[in-house]
Amino acid sequence: MTALLEVEEVTAGYGTVMIVHEVSIRLEAGELVTIIGPNGAGKSTLLKAIFGLLPIRDGRVQLGGDTVTDESPSRMVRLGASFVPQTENVFPSLTIRENLEMGAYQLSRGVRRRIDEVLDLFPELSERTGEQAARLSGGQRQALAIARSLMLDPKLLLLDEPTAALSPVRRREIFDRLMAIRERGVALLMVEQNAREALAISDRAYVLVDGRNAHEQPGPEMLANPEVGRLFLGLDSVEDGETDPGGV
Amino acid sequence: MLPVDAFTSLAGEAPALLPPLITFGGSVNWTVGFLTTAAIFAIAALALNVQWGYTGTINFGVVAFFGVGAYTSALLTLDAPGEFESYVGGLELAIPIGWVGGMVAGGVLALLVGLPTLRLRDDFLAIATIGIATILRSIANAQEGLVNRARGLNGIPRPLEGFANDMGVDYDLVLLVLTSGVLLMVFLVVRGATASPWGRVLRAIRENEATAQSVGKMTTSYRIQSFVLGGALMGLAGAIFAHRIGTIAPDSFDNLTTFLVWTMVIVGGSGNNRGVMLGALVVGFVWFGLPLIQEELPDFLGTRVFMLRRIAIGLLIIAFVLTRPQGLLGEEPRVSRFAPRGDGGGGLWPTGLWSRIRGQPGGGAA
Amino acid sequence: MDILQLVIVGMVVGSIIGLGAMGLTLTFGVLKFANFAHADLMTLGMYLAFFVIVDVGIVGGHVGPFSFGWGMIPAVLFAWGGVAAFTVGVDRFVFRPLRRRETDFLSIGIASLGVAIALQAVVQAIWGSAPLRYHSEIHRALTFAGGLKIKPDQILIIGLTLAMAVALYLLLHRTRLGTAMRATSDNAPLAEASGIDTERVRIATWVIASAMTAVAGVMFALQSQLRFDAGFEFLLLPMFAAVILGGIGNPWGALVGGLIVGISQELSTEWINTGFKPGVPFLLLILILIVRPRGLFGSETQWST
Numbered sequence: 001m002t003a004l005l006e007v008e009e010v011t012a013g014y015g016t017v018m019i020v021h022e023v024s025i026r027l028e029a030g031e032l033v034t035i036i037g038p039n040g041a042g043k044s045t046l047l048k049a050i051f052g053l054l055p056i057r058d059g060r061v062q063l064g065g066d067t068v069t070d071e072s073p074s075r076m077v078r079l080g081a082s083f084v085p086q087t088e089n090v091f092p093s094l095t096i097r098e099n100l101e102m103g104a105y106q107l108s109r110g111v112r113r114r115i116d117e118v119l120d121l122f123p124e125l126s127e128r129t130g131e132q133a134a135r136l137s138g139g140q141r142q143a144l145a146i147a148r149s150l151m152l153d154p155k156l157l158l159l160d161e162p163t164a165a166l167s168p169v170r171r172r173e174i175f176d177r178l179m180a181i182r183e184r185g186v187a188l189l190m191v192e193q194n195a196r197e198a199l200a201i202s203d204r205a206y207v208l209v210d211g212r213n214a215h216e217q218p219g220p221e222m223l224a225n226p227e228v229g230r231l232f233l234g235l236d237s238v239e240d241g242e243t244d245p246g247g248v
Numbered sequence: 249m250l251p252v253d254a255f256t257s258l259a260g261e262a263p264a265l266l267p268p269l270i271t272f273g274g275s276v277n278w279t280v281g282f283l284t285t286a287a288i289f290a291i292a293a294l295a296l297n298v299q300w301g302y303t304g305t306i307n308f309g310v311v312a313f314f315g316v317g318a319y320t321s322a323l324l325t326l327d328a329p330g331e332f333e334s335y336v337g338g339l340e341l342a343i344p345i346g347w348v349g350g351m352v353a354g355g356v357l358a359l360l361v362g363l364p365t366l367r368l369r370d371d372f373l374a375i376a377t378i379g380i381a382t383i384l385r386s387i388a389n390a391q392e393g394l395v396n397r398a399r400g401l402n403g404i405p406r407p408l409e410g411f412a413n414d415m416g417v418d419y420d421l422v423l424l425v426l427t428s429g430v431l432l433m434v435f436l437v438v439r440g441a442t443a444s445p446w447g448r449v450l451r452a453i454r455e456n457e458a459t460a461q462s463v464g465k466m467t468t469s470y471r472i473q474s475f476v477l478g479g480a481l482m483g484l485a486g487a488i489f490a491h492r493i494g495t496i497a498p499d500s501f502d503n504l505t506t507f508l509v510w511t512m513v514i515v516g517g518s519g520n521n522r523g524v525m526l527g528a529l530v531v532g533f534v535w536f537g538l539p540l541i542q543e544e545l546p547d548f549l550g551t552r553v554f555m556l557r558r559i560a561i562g563l564l565i566i567a568f569v570l571t572r573p574q575g576l577l578g579e580e581p582r583v584s585r586f587a588p589r590g591d592g593g594g595g596l597w598p599t600g601l602w603s604r605i606r607g608q609p610g611g612g613a614a
Numbered sequence: 615m616d617i618l619q620l621v622i623v624g625m626v627v628g629s630i631i632g633l634g635a636m637g638l639t640l641t642f643g644v645l646k647f648a649n650f651a652h653a654d655l656m657t658l659g660m661y662l663a664f665f666v667i668v669d670v671g672i673v674g675g676h677v678g679p680f681s682f683g684w685g686m687i688p689a690v691l692f693a694w695g696g697v698a699a700f701t702v703g704v705d706r707f708v709f710r711p712l713r714r715r716e717t718d719f720l721s722i723g724i725a726s727l728g729v730a731i732a733l734q735a736v737v738q739a740i741w742g743s744a745p746l747r748y749h750s751e752i753h754r755a756l757t758f759a760g761g762l763k764i765k766p767d768q769i770l771i772i773g774l775t776l777a778m779a780v781a782l783y784l785l786l787h788r789t790r791l792g793t794a795m796r797a798t799s800d801n802a803p804l805a806e807a808s809g810i811d812t813e814r815v816r817i818a819t820w821v822i823a824s825a826m827t828a829v830a831g832v833m834f835a836l837q838s839q840l841r842f843d844a845g846f847e848f849l850l851l852p853m854f855a856a857v858i859l860g861g862i863g864n865p866w867g868a869l870v871g872g873l874i875v876g877i878s879q880e881l882s883t884e885w886i887n888t889g890f891k892p893g894v895p896f897l898l899l900i901l902i903l904i905v906r907p908r909g910l911f912g913s914e915t916q917w918s919t
Binding site: 078 | 806
């Protein structure tokens with residue numbers, strides 16, 4: 001069977017500086033896959049290149065069997081992909097409802113019904129749809145960003161560090177939501193610094209080092225792999241819970 | 249042959265405001281006159297290069313500093329006001345003192361303007377500076393007893409005139425040599441300053457203010473220093489200009505002068521001192537040379553030659569920003585200000601770009 | 615009573631500045647660069663209307679007490695279309711390539727300065743240097759109680775400015791396009807990542823801003839004269855002052871800013887030399903930049919209502 005997302009030996013970067021080198025990644029429909037790796041490993045760059053926000057120098061990206069290498073973000077959205085950036089991922093001066101409407105900009109009808117469906121998953125947003133996104137707390141903002149990305153009912157969701165700068169409690173909430181989204185059949189590809197928690201819920205994980213594939217393993221197995229913890233995550237011991245490199 | 253004041257009336261639209269100059273004697277030579285004017289503009293272009301090319305500080309008020317230098321030097325060296333004149337000064341000082349005064353005045357104006365505004369976003373600074381020239385011009389035009397209002401200052405003494413007479417040499421040539429000598433000195437000063445550690449800090453500020461700040465340099469202080477140096481040199485250029493033409497009025501200093509100097513820097517290459525001098529020569533040639541072919545042009549263009557050259561300037565700016573942002577010579581060895589910036593990582597877009605315009609700190613960690 | 619008369623004239627001038635500034639703040643907010651050609655776009659608009667009324671000769675008698683005839687309607691529409699076509703064209707061939715290259719936004723501003731210089735010279739080359747009017751007849755002022763004078767054209771200028779401000783509000787807050795414009799202004803890369811065609815939004819922004827630009831230009835010519843050099847001499851600085859007073863990207867702020875600039879400019883003549891009038895917007899600009907650079911109404915977000 002063909003994978004939902006197939007990234008084949010992609011090289012990409014900014015201008016003339018290549019950050020990602022010949023990276024390959026595969027994602028089946030409905031899978032939750034995490035990319036981890038040290039700072040500057042090119043994890044975010046890879047996500048942006050897949051989504052068409054950065055030019056791909058070399059390699060190929062396929063989505064649901066179609067070649068989408070270097071397609072524009074708006075075409076990626078049309079093909080069923082969606083992207084949640086790490087920061088500045090909501091429209092601050094728009095209301096929550098307007099944010100969601102913009103997530104469904106390519107939808108001509110049924111926007112209102114779709115907003116209600118998405119808000120079912122985010123009850124804390126549904127009571128304040130008329131409020132400006134700028135007034136939301138960090139966790140709520142992240143929730144709105146994810147809600148926005150779900151508006152067109154994507155098959156694939158790309159998330160860039162969805163829990164960065166959140167407290168442990170809020171992190172837990174976001175991870176719970178991501179699992180609920182996967183339950184609905186959406187595949188998720190996320191970059192995470194809070195590797196321990198992310199790996200625990202992931203079907204599989206990739207480790208990226210210096211912009212290259214370094215390792216691939218099912219999530220929980222990788223979590224149990226002391227070698228990975230020591231070499232790639234900068235953790236002395238995965239049992240030591242307070243050493244998240246990107247936490248808080 | 250064109251009257252000599254084609255070089256001295258910057259705007260060119262209203263040469264009637266300025267009395268024709270007779271002191272160029274019998275040897276009115278286009279090339280000599282042009283080179284003298286180009287040298288004066290080259291000084292102003294070097295000055296703007298310190299501010300914009302090396303520091304990235306935008307200044308759309310070049311003519312204000314130029315004009316303040318011109319007026320200061322004139323007021324210091326002129327005779328006391330006559331019966332129908334009314335201006336401050338008229339101290340009859342020596343011309344070199346006037347030029348130094350013009351430099352000081354340009355520097356002081358830069359300090360006054362820079363202190364409140366250099367902390368601002370770059371585009372706000374551009375907007376603020378475009379107003380300075382307008383305001384100073386309206387004050388010069390409206391305030392009685394300051395600079396003789398729209399009647400202007402006449403009979404500004406000309407440097408080395410007696411010397412040229414005594415030696416029996418062509419005054420135009422003497423003036424060209426003198427102006428070129430000042431240009432050479434300014435070039436050496438600017439080159440020395442920009443090549444020094446001080447100049448390296450300026451470039452660091454231009455490339456990425458956040459980084460420069462994080463290594464503990466007081467970026468605003470450095471920006472003010474470079475702004476003042478640039479303002480002083482613009483004042484010097486204005487002072488030489490005033491003494492060359494002998495007559496100045498508020499309307500001699502309109503925004504076109506600013507745009508002309510900007511075009512020279514952009515065409516020559518921001519951040520390249522030899523480049524901006526070349527730019528002064530090339531752009532100056534387009535500006536002052538176009539009227540020469542007035543009579544060769546078809547009538548409907550010939551009568552509009554002064555508009556034609558403004559169109560040319562506008563198109564030059566657009567064309568270079570668009571197709572050759574590094575200018576004719578480009579900056580060596582560093583990338584030009586216009587070149588794409590690298591990424592700061594983290595956010596969805598290159599941090600330098602969006603955070604600068606959005607007035608926010610960088611786009612996140614990574 | 616003198617003061618009241620000055621305030622009324624200030625409101626007229628302020629409406630013109632404010633309407634122009636609404637167009638300027640719209641493009642500043644969505645396209646993220648200071649458009650130094652904006653004032654000369656107003657000049658282009660006023661001369662395009664002149665082309666229809668005088669050069670083509672569509673006058674249309676007199677409408678009511680106003681100084682112009684029915685010809686003003688096609689003239690304004692033509693001016694709008696012309697300014698819109700010009701800005702969309704310049705965006706396509708100058709601004710968009712620079713945007714694509716992700717250069718500093720300042721270089722787009724500098725390119726716009728080149729556009730301003732060339733455009734002003736083109737207008738002068740076509741229509742000449744002498745100030746012009748749409749109609750030569752004397753336009754009588756109405757006199758109200760207390761000797762207050764106001765011309766019918768001036769009442770129209772204030773009324774039309776308010777009407778266009780309301781229309782812009784409805785467009786920005788009640789339509790999908792308007793919301794997309796605000797979204798693009800807030801965060802263009804995110805808008806693009808959401809599937810919004812931001813280039814089309816930018817084109818729409820130019821077209822909408824052109825309506826305000828062209829009308830404001832015609833209003834300026836009605837209130838004063840057609841002048842090829844109106845941009846740098848009278849309009850650019852006051853409009854930027856209004857935009858920054860109101861907070862960049864905030865159209866109602868720009869309108870209020872324009873009224874503040876216009877009224878204080880006129881009122882200043884009561885106490886200071888009329889020749890210093892151009893200094894008033896500059897002082898306001900510097901003051902707001904030092905005290906509150908995000909503008910009177912700017913919150914941490916733009917477009918707040």
